[in-house]
Amino acid sequence: MGHERHDTRHHVSSGSPLEPEIGFSRAVRKGAYIAVAGTAPIGDDGTTVGHGDMYAQTVRCLDIAERALNDAGASIEDVVRTRVMLTDIDRWKEAARAHGERFASVRPACTFVEVSRFIDPAWLVEVEIDAVVD
Template structure:
């Protein structure tokens, strides 16, 4: 898969670790359902702790893309759902995304929602990858 990051002039630079657009050629498209802050046994990780929950969600995303035959760099789009976006939670999620992706960031949308499927979940992330 060939991936090209698009950051055109004439629009604002990204506010965080994401790309305005990603163009790919070749490969298979993989749609990864929203990953939640639960471990392999279905146990909640980090009740009330956005950093612990985000780490688990990103770990689950990594597992999913690898099981699909790809790697983290193959993720081209993420959608982040959070029950509360504050300056602090935005910083935490951004920092952990930088750790995971290390540059060449996927296109990204972050939205605040009233709640997720479990009242204990603070974050859920879905992804698209090209492997």
């Protein structure tokens, strides 16, 4: 007989109005693997946090992503990869400071990459996270 699969798919929502419009989830857990979608610096009121402040926007992205991880049954310690997308790679150290504060003891594989722009021109950064729960 074949293997029975017990890996259920669990979707995590942040309540963003873009989720149903685009057809995505803030995070998806399948078995031990969790993927957190590109996370923008959006405040609880739906507006951009930290206009012009790369560090503050990165902190906000990480806060949202960490909440999604927690909602999916994971923690920062389970993170194995991060992707930090910036509209200005010359400002990478500002984003790196926020990333380093959050992941100093975890040290996931990490990529910083420059992109031309995001959906909202006020966003300077988005963050993606992959985690594996033991």
